[in-house]
Amino acid sequence: MLDLAIDGLEVRFRGLSEPALAIPSLRLAAGERVAVTGPSGSGKTTLINILTGLDRTPTGRVVWKNTDLTALSEGARDRWRARNIGLVMQDFHLFAGLSALDNVLLPQRLSRFRLADAVREEALRLLSRVGIVRPRQPVETMSRGQMQRVAVARALVAKPGLLVADEPTASLDAESGGAVADLLLELTREAGSTLIVASHDARMTDRLDRVLRLESGRLV
Amino acid sequence: MFRFIAADLRRHWLGVAAIMLLIALATALGVAVTLQERALRLGSARAAAAFDLVIGAAGSETQLVLSSVFLQPAPLPLLPGEVLARLRADPRVAWAAPVGFGDFVGGYPIVGTTREAVEGLGRLAEGSGFSHLGDAIVGADVNRDIGETFHPFHGTVETAGDVHEEVEYEVVGRMAPTGTPWDRAILVPIQAVWEVHAHRDHDDAPATPVNASGPVAAQVKAAHEEAGHEDHDHAEGAAHDEHDHHGHLAEEVDDAALMSADNPGVPAIMVKPKSIADAYNLRQEYRRGNTVAVFPGEVLTRLYGTLGDARRILSAVAYGAQGLVAAAILLVVSIHVLQRQRQIGALRALGAPRAVVFGIVWTEAFAILAVGVLIGFGIGYAGVSVLSERLGSESGVNLPVEFQRSDLWTMGGFFAVTAIVTLLPALLAYRQSPARALRS
Ligand SMILES: Nc1ncnc2c1ncn2[C@@H]1O[C@H](COP(=O)(O)OP(=O)(O)OP(=O)(O)O)[C@@H](O)[C@H]1O
Numbered sequence: 001m002l003d004l005a006i007d008g009l010e011v012r013f014r015g016l017s018e019p020a021l022a023i024p025s026l027r028l029a030a031g032e033r034v035a036v037t038g039p040s041g042s043g044k045t046t047l048i049n050i051l052t053g054l055d056r057t058p059t060g061r062v063v064w065k066n067t068d069l070t071a072l073s074e075g076a077r078d079r080w081r082a083r084n085i086g087l088v089m090q091d092f093h094l095f096a097g098l099s100a101l102d103n104v105l106l107p108q109r110l111s112r113f114r115l116a117d118a119v120r121e122e123a124l125r126l127l128s129r130v131g132i133v134r135p136r137q138p139v140e141t142m143s144r145g146q147m148q149r150v151a152v153a154r155a156l157v158a159k160p161g162l163l164v165a166d167e168p169t170a171s172l173d174a175e176s177g178g179a180v181a182d183l184l185l186e187l188t189r190e191a192g193s194t195l196i197v198a199s200h201d202a203r204m205t206d207r208l209d210r211v212l213r214l215e216s217g218r219l220v
Numbered sequence: 221m222f223r224f225i226a227a228d229l230r231r232h233w234l235g236v237a238a239i240m241l242l243i244a245l246a247t248a249l250g251v252a253v254t255l256q257e258r259a260l261r262l263g264s265a266r267a268a269a270a271f272d273l274v275i276g277a278a279g280s281e282t283q284l285v286l287s288s289v290f291l292q293p294a295p296l297p298l299l300p301g302e303v304l305a306r307l308r309a310d311p312r313v314a315w316a317a318p319v320g321f322g323d324f325v326g327g328y329p330i331v332g333t334t335r336e337a338v339e340g341l342g343r344l345a346e347g348s349g350f351s352h353l354g355d356a357i358v359g360a361d362v363n364r365d366i367g368e369t370f371h372p373f374h375g376t377v378e379t380a381g382d383v384h385e386e387v388e389y390e391v392v393g394r395m396a397p398t399g400t401p402w403d404r405a406i407l408v409p410i411q412a413v414w415e416v417h418a419h420r421d422h423d424d425a426p427a428t429p430v431n432a433s434g435p436v437a438a439q440v441k442a443a444h445e446e447a448g449h450e451d452h453d454h455a456e457g458a459a460h461d462e463h464d465h466h467g468h469l470a471e472e473v474d475d476a477a478l479m480s481a482d483n484p485g486v487p488a489i490m491v492k493p494k495s496i497a498d499a500y501n502l503r504q505e506y507r508r509g510n511t512v513a514v515f516p517g518e519v520l521t522r523l524y525g526t527l528g529d530a531r532r533i534l535s536a537v538a539y540g541a542q543g544l545v546a547a548a549i550l551l552v553v554s555i556h557v558l559q560r561q562r563q564i565g566a567l568r569a570l571g572a573p574r575a576v577v578f579g580i581v582w583t584e585a586f587a588i589l590a591v592g593v594l595i596g597f598g599i600g601y602a603g604v605s606v607l608s609e610r611l612g613s614e615s616g617v618n619l620p621v622e623f624q625r626s627d628l629w630t631m632g633g634f635f636a637v638t639a640i641v642t643l644l645p646a647l648l649a650y651r652q653s654p655a656r657a658l659r660s
């Protein structure tokens with residue numbers, strides 16, 4: 001499992017006088033379940049991009065266990081992310097034209113030469129676990145709630161140590177949002193993964209161990 | 221990766237098809253120019269291959285070749301009869317056969333010549349060669365069966381004259397295909413042509429139209445008075461044995477008569493020299509005074525030298541069109557990639573390595589363009605085949621539509637350019653930040 005140490009982090013965007021994100025110090029323990037909340041524009045997505053190595057910043061250190069993300073090249077961060085992180089995004093990013101199963105397997109197929117049978121079995125298990133009864137159904141024919149559940153299965157299929165979700169329920173109605181929130185909590189508990197969720201959704205944030213509140217890029 | 225590309229192509233099949241079609245048409249344009257020019261060049265060169273040396277009266281060399289090799293009707297000046305006699309006696313000459321036009325039937329030109337021409341041009345596929353003046357050998361594409369008879373029409377295919385009612389030829393043989401306009405010709409003994417026009421002048425001289433064969437007729441009239449009647453009388457006894465010929469053409473073909481210097485003139489003589497040295501000697505010798513001698517292959521090469529400029533212009537136009545289409549499509553593909561930066565970012569965010577994203581975009585773009593190029597070669601080939609088929613059946617020249625080794629290089633060049641050009645959208649995708657995936 002991964003634990004996290006952030007020191008002296010500062011993210012600035014061109015055209016903004018204040019940093020979009022400024023975190024002098026932050027520690028997370030492995031297996032912790034953390035919510036990141038705050039008003040729109042407070043820097044939640046910016047933080048997640050930094051934590052997952054999707055973006056990097058010239059100032060500060062972001063160290064997961066023994067890996068300093070700020071010191072890695074882009075390719076190395078891609079590889080690290082593929083090994084360690086499962087990602088769930090607000091608008092799913094499923095790929096039309098592929099079945100639910102193929103979508104779950106796509107990242108594995110793209111980053112590995114051969115797909116192990118165990119991965120395929122795990123994908124089918126996760127799909128049925130998230131309540132998708134027809135794994136061969138093309139994703140573009142699914143409801144939004146089903147789509148996000150496929151995305152959850154995709155995020156977990158490689159058994160990542162860290163699951164990161166950015167507004168996973170924001171584009172869903174209350175019922176499917178609740179189902180996705182339940183699944184995220186249950187499945188990370190089963191897998192023992194660290195969970196970081198950026199969300200306004202109280203149903204989600206209230207059920208997590210720890211809440212980080214951002215305002216104008218600062219933790220409060 | 222390929223599953224993902226296939227799904228993506230399927231999803232955008234309409235745009236993919238449109239782009240492929242554009243590429244294909246642009247490619248086909250260039251391929252067609254190359255193939256059609258080659259077909260014309262090879263086709264006419266092959267048609268001329270049987271004609272080593274052609275001798276005519278002083279005048280246009282090009283017209284001499286067009287008229288003798290391609291049987292294009294034109295009023296050629298006539299060679300005096302003694303030239304044929306002299307050539308046939310020349311030890312450097314394997315054979316020399318006259319090419320005499322003047323009549324036609326059913327759209328086919330009737331060519332007066334000798335048996336050597338039949339062997340020189342190819343061979344008989346069926347039937348027999350000339351034995352009587354009224355015998356005719358049809359080219360492979362002539363729609364007449366052996367045993368059929370016909371009356372020749374005076375003039376040329378284009379300038380229809382009236383029928384020679386009193387003359388009747390019988391088809392006795394058919395040539396194997398030669399891939400030349402001679403496949404559409406009807407070969408008759410030159411002596412018969414002379415006879416026909418001599419008699420025509422006797423019978424109804426006032427009605428003779430002034431055209432290509434006018435001079436032949438005039439000369440025959442003069443010659444017939446002396447030599448013609450002798451032949452007539454001489455052959456009388458042997459006639460009417462196996463064929464039931466009518467009129468003046470019942471006599472046997474007598475090649476000895478060709479040796480008379482008093483024969484009527486002919487527009488062209490095809491000559492088969494015994495050796496290459498003889499060919500050059502003969503050409504040298506007959507390029508003086510009132511005769512001209514040409515190697516048809518050489519004349520065609522010169523002609524194509526002139527036409528080569530036209531081909532270069534067409535090629536340049538085709539390349540220009542290809543360049544524009546390529547640029548337009550590159551723009552479309554690049555815009556497409558930029559519009560999909562969130563999707564591409566998502567692939568990266570989900571763990572796809574940069575190189576794989578690069579590979580996906582490159583493979584997809586290259587596949588579309590390369591398939592377009594391949595289809596273009598197909599369309600170009602098919603189009604030229606159809607066109608050549610049509611041109612060929614009109615002119616009788618067999619136009620060979622064929623790819624050559626150099627086309628492989630062209631195709632390889634196209635693929636190389638495609639491979640390089642598609643690096644642009646792939647690099648655009650490669651450089652995109654994965655952080656875009658989480659922002660809307
Ligand atoms: N690429 C960028 N260039 C300039 N400014 C940016 C860029 N990305 C983000 N920002 C700014 O940084 C700030 C933080 O944005 P961020 O997306 O992290 O907010 P958020 O908390 O995720 O908001 P939301 O709840 O609406 O998703 C905002 O003011 C935003 O406009």
Ligand SMILES: [Mg+2]
Nearest residue numbers: 044045046166
């Ligand atoms: Mg956000």
